[in-house]
Each structure stands twice: as C-alpha cells, then as structure tokens.
Amino acid sequence: MSAAARSGPVRALFVHAHPDDESITTGGTMAQLVDAGAQVTLLTASRGEGGEVIGAAHQHLEGDRAGLAAHREGELARAMAALGVADHRFLAPVAGRFEDSGMEWGPDGHARAPRHMPPGALCRAPAEAPAALIRAVVEEIRPHLVITYAADGGYGHPDHRRVHEAVVAALAGLRGRIEPTLLFVETPAEAVAAAFDPTRPGFELTGFDPAPAPANFPAQAPIAVAQDVSAVLGRKAMAMAAHATQITVAGEFFALSNNLGQAIGAVEYFSHAAYPGPEPMPGAPYASVLDVAAPDAAVGGDFAERGAETERGAAPDLAAGPRGAAGTGASAAAEGPAGAAGAGGGAAAGSAGGAGHGATGAEPAADPAEPEASAAAPRPAGRPRLSPWAVIHTLLVAVLVAFLGTMQHLNATAVSLGGQQLVLPWGLVLALALAAAAMWHVSVLYRSTMLLVVTAVIISLGSFALGQPGLLPGHDLLVVNTLRSVGWLFGPMLIAAVLAFALPSLKRRPARP
Structure with a gap:
C-alpha cells in the first residue's frame, strides 16, 4: 500500500x-x-474477579x-501507562455483567470451564x-486491525x-460495512x-519451578506475523509486573500463581483469519x-476527516502492505505477487473452529512504477522511537549518580594486615556499583545502547565538573592525582562497554517463528 492510501x-x-492477558500475549506489539x-x-471483557491472588x-x-x-x-x-496506551476500556461499564468465569485444569493438561461459576460468568453468556x-x-x-485469541484460547x-x-x-454482524484485518494470537x-x-x-x-509440560496449544494456523518486540521487552515486563496479584516477574522470566517459570515472549506471533491453512x-x-493492516477503504476512508485523529496528529503510512491488500474475510484469494486477499470477518483457526462473515473484497496491487520517493519511510519493526520521558529519565538518573558517586568515592578504610597497612577503597566500590546499577536499569528498561552510553558519559562528565575549582562544592571532592578518582572518572565508561556487549537486553533477536 502506498503512503497516499493512508x-x-x-x-x-x-x-x-x-x-494481564494483554500484557503477556500482546504487550510488546x-x-x-x-x-x-x-x-x-484495549477492550477487556472482565475485571479478573476470579483470578488466583499471589503475594502476601x-x-x-x-x-x-x-x-x-x-x-x-x-x-x-x-500496565497501560507502561505501554503508552491511553484508550483502554471494559466491555461492560460496571462490574458484574461479564465476570471472570474462572477455570480448572482438565485431564489433558489444558484449561476448561469450572464446575462452579458465578451467574454473570463470561463463558455462560451467549x-x-x-x-x-x-x-x-x-x-x-x-x-484497521483487530487482534484477539485463536479459537483454542x-x-x-x-x-x-x-x-x-x-x-x-461481532465482525460478522457488520456485514462488510467495516472490514478490518483480524489477527489471532498464536x-x-x-x-x-x-x-x-x-x-x-x-x-x-x-x-x-520448571514446567513438566507446557499448557499452551501450539499454533494450528500458519504464522502470518512474527513481531520482534525485544526492543520494548523492558516495557512489556513492566506492564506485566504491574499485574502484581497475578504475575511475578524476575528478569526476563515470569510465573503465574502456579510458579511455573517461562520466558517473557520477545517475539509475538499472530495468524491471519483469512489464511487458516494449510497454505500460509x-x-x-x-x-x-x-x-497486514487493512486499507482505509475497508474501514471507512473518511474516518480521519471526521475528527478521529489522535492528539499525536496524522501519521505517515505505517503499513506497507503485502503483495495485494490483505483483509479479514473468511474466504480469500491470493494468486501470485499481484494477488488480493479478501476482506471480511475471518474464519477462526484452531481446534475449536470458528465462523466468519464471508464478505470478500480486493484492492489492486500498487503499480511498481508509481513514484513514492516522497513517502515517509516506515520505522523498522522492533525499533521504537525513544520517548522524551526516556531521555529525561536517563539524564536525571545519570546526574544523580554522578553527584552521589563523587561524594562517596574517596571514602576508604585503612587496615593492618600482617604488619602492612592496606587501604580498602570501599567508597569507590560503592560508587561504581551504583553506576553499574543505574546503567543496567536504563539498559533493561529502554533496551537502548545509546542511552546506556549517554548515562556513562554524563556520570563521568558530571564527576569531572564537580571537581573543578570554580564550581561548588569544589575541587576537593575529586582529587585527580589519586587512583580512586581516576577509577571513578573512567570506571563508568568501562562498565558501559562491558554491559553493551554482555546484556541480552541489548542484543537483537531474529523475528522468525
């Protein structure tokens, strides 16, 4: 799809x-x-009334x-604040209409409806x-996109x-008036x-605890999108940790009430309702x-003109579509590079089956000769724009560490060992540990090598500035002809270099299933 189409x-x-479901399965996306x-x-059906509570x-x-x-x-x-999502709603305006049904484990190791449910249980409702x-x-x-669970849940x-x-x-009931792309979590x-x-x-x-066997159903439909979210894995982990009654997060792992550990997903996978298989x-x-987002024409091309832009303003084309415009119909045709995919409600993939509304539509493939030099290039997936808050937060952390470390690093204790006087530079050790903790915090939170380096540079430059005679509190805080001060000046840069190569959070992962 060309930029002009959006x-x-x-x-x-x-x-x-x-x-919590949104953060675990789709938080990175x-x-x-x-x-x-x-x-x-985000539209959440229940308020999780039946969840098992963890934590004293x-x-x-x-x-x-x-x-x-x-x-x-x-x-x-x-959790939504951590992900930056401003529009989150519940399906029912008040609690009690669609309640958490709860669940129990069946003999096959998968969840099933419990024997006892509240009258307003979601799964009881038609x-x-x-x-x-x-x-x-x-x-x-x-x-343009609707994303939910696959038929197996x-x-x-x-x-x-x-x-x-x-x-x-819901999409079937629209009878083709609005035809977003329907994706299922897989x-x-x-x-x-x-x-x-x-x-x-x-x-x-x-x-x-290690899981004896995964409870998840493996994908039954071909994977249409493998979204690498490693660049925002820190924010995804923060969103998951916000659900403290349900999730325990430890580094790049998490567990629910059963304490069975699993890795936080660095790639989020989706199948396309129009392609349930076997052909991808x-x-x-x-x-x-x-x-794979639906074109404007499928969802009402004049919607933006009727005042639906967000406060961020109109954006350039964010969806360079696949070969032919993809929709969400229960039936679709794709014949070679110029094929078009149907737009409709979607047929569910998975063991439980599903129903689509069966409308089809097509948009011709863009003319290869069409000039698009002026179109704004889409941002590569997995490389988010750093927010102003991320930069401000990093600067504040670095300045604070520079001040505290400079005040602390000259502290030492002399001890006698075998008749020899030894100086234990515990102040420098604490100062460098503080710097390392701050840089690890920034790296894991924002998944940015640039912010890691900025933190180290600000710490070193701030420490040097505090040692200048013309600045308060004065040059006596940083005595540059001592090994401790030299270590404090250059130590943060060395730590940053080690973290840049050692931290898994700063390494790219392939977006492949």
Whole structure:
C-alpha cells in the first residue's frame, strides 16, 4: 500500500478476556504500535474477579471478587501507562455483567470451564451478548486491525474461547460495512518449548519451578506475523509486573500463581483469519502487524476527516502492505505477487473452529512504477522511537549518580594486615556499583545502547565538573592525582562497554517463528 492510501494513523483494537492477558500475549506489539504513532485501543471483557491472588501483600483480596475487581482495574491502568496506551476500556461499564468465569485444569493438561461459576460468568453468556458490545466499539473507532485469541484460547481458558467467538461474531454482524484485518494470537510449538525451557540462562536465579509440560496449544494456523518486540521487552515486563496479584516477574522470566517459570515472549506471533491453512499467507511471516493492516477503504476512508485523529496528529503510512491488500474475510484469494486477499470477518483457526462473515473484497496491487520517493519511510519493526520521558529519565538518573558517586568515592578504610597497612577503597566500590546499577536499569528498561552510553558519559562528565575549582562544592571532592578518582572518572565508561556487549537486553533477536 502506498503512503497516499493512508489518511491518518493506523487504528488497532485489542480484545482480551482479563487484565494481564494483554500484557503477556500482546504487550510488546501494543507498545510498538504506540511508538509508531498508531491509535491503540484495549477492550477487556472482565475485571479478573476470579483470578488466583499471589503475594502476601494481596492475600486479603483472595475470595473478595468485588475488591479484587477494583484492584485489578488499577493494575490494568498502570500496565497501560507502561505501554503508552491511553484508550483502554471494559466491555461492560460496571462490574458484574461479564465476570471472570474462572477455570480448572482438565485431564489433558489444558484449561476448561469450572464446575462452579458465578451467574454473570463470561463463558455462560451467549456469544452474541459480548459480540454486540464489541461491534459497537468497532463501529466507533473503525480499526484497521483487530487482534484477539485463536479459537483454542491459547491454553483453553473458557473466557478466552468465548472472547474469540464474540469477536468473530461481532465482525460478522457488520456485514462488510467495516472490514478490518483480524489477527489471532498464536505461538508456534518450538516457541512454546523454548519459553518453558528451564535450561535457559538465568532461569535458575528466578526461584520459579520448571514446567513438566507446557499448557499452551501450539499454533494450528500458519504464522502470518512474527513481531520482534525485544526492543520494548523492558516495557512489556513492566506492564506485566504491574499485574502484581497475578504475575511475578524476575528478569526476563515470569510465573503465574502456579510458579511455573517461562520466558517473557520477545517475539509475538499472530495468524491471519483469512489464511487458516494449510497454505500460509503470501510473503509471511511479516515483521509487523502494520504490514497486514487493512486499507482505509475497508474501514471507512473518511474516518480521519471526521475528527478521529489522535492528539499525536496524522501519521505517515505505517503499513506497507503485502503483495495485494490483505483483509479479514473468511474466504480469500491470493494468486501470485499481484494477488488480493479478501476482506471480511475471518474464519477462526484452531481446534475449536470458528465462523466468519464471508464478505470478500480486493484492492489492486500498487503499480511498481508509481513514484513514492516522497513517502515517509516506515520505522523498522522492533525499533521504537525513544520517548522524551526516556531521555529525561536517563539524564536525571545519570546526574544523580554522578553527584552521589563523587561524594562517596574517596571514602576508604585503612587496615593492618600482617604488619602492612592496606587501604580498602570501599567508597569507590560503592560508587561504581551504583553506576553499574543505574546503567543496567536504563539498559533493561529502554533496551537502548545509546542511552546506556549517554548515562556513562554524563556520570563521568558530571564527576569531572564537580571537581573543578570554580564550581561548588569544589575541587576537593575529586582529587585527580589519586587512583580512586581516576577509577571513578573512567570506571563508568568501562562498565558501559562491558554491559553493551554482555546484556541480552541489548542484543537483537531474529523475528522468525
């Protein structure tokens, strides 16, 4: 799709069953869409009233469905702040209509509906009840992308399955008036195995238990998008950690109430409703969900002109489409590089099956000779724009460490050992440890080598400035002819060099299933 075909920001709607599902399965994609200038909306069906509470600090919420619902609303708000998502809604305006159904484990190792459920349980409601509310949101925001669970619900949770059914029914009920691309969250079998691998470096430090067997269903449909979210994995981890009643995060691993450890997903996978298999989508797997977003014509091309731009303003083309414009129909045709994909409600992939609304449509492939030199180049997937807050936060941390380290680094203690006087430079050790902790914090949080280097440079330059006679508090804080001061001046740069090559958070991962 050419840049001229996009009249405003890409709009994406994520539909999930409970608070925390969005951060675990799609948090990285949401953050990258926000960074790319997209308008992201999260729609959560329940408030997670039936979740098992972890952590001694929150045990008073166990069994208190109303109290836990209110608490998890706050957790979700904090998670969305970490991801930068401003538009997050619940399916029902008040608690109690679509409640967390709960679940129990079946003999096959997957989740199933519990024997005892509240009257307002989500999975008890007919699919059309939540579908009508989802349809209203789709009609309001006219998304180019709708993303939800596959038919199996990931690991079989009955609420996940019901949300899948409701989303498919909601789009079918639009009867082709709005035809967004419908994507399902999937995980290839090899990715499931790798996530639960207890031999991964660092797992032994988490305190989590190894899983005897993964509970997730492996992907049944071909992977259409493999979105590398390693560049925002720190923000994804922060969003997950915000759900403290449900998730424990330790480094690059997490566990739910069962304490079974798994790696935080650095690649998020999606199947396309129009390509349930066995043949994959032409050109797949794409590197970003933006690459398969529906064209403006499929969702109402004049929507942006009717005042739907976000406060960020209109963005350039963010979705250089695949060969032919891809839609979400239950049936689609793709004949070679110039083929076109149908646009409709989507047929569900997976073991439980699903229904699409069957409308089809096509957009001719762009003329290769069409001049696009003036089009703004899309930002590569996995390389988010650093926010002003990230830069400000880094500068504040570096200045604080420079001041504290300079004040501390000359402290030492003389001890006698075998008749010899030894000087223990504990002040320098503490100062360098503080600098290392600050640089590790910035690196893991923002996944940026540039900010790591900036932190080290500011610490060294700030320390040098504090040692100048013309500045307060004066040159006596930094005596440059001592080894301790030399170590403090150059130590942060050496630490930064080590971290830049050693930290997994700063290494790129291939976006392949």
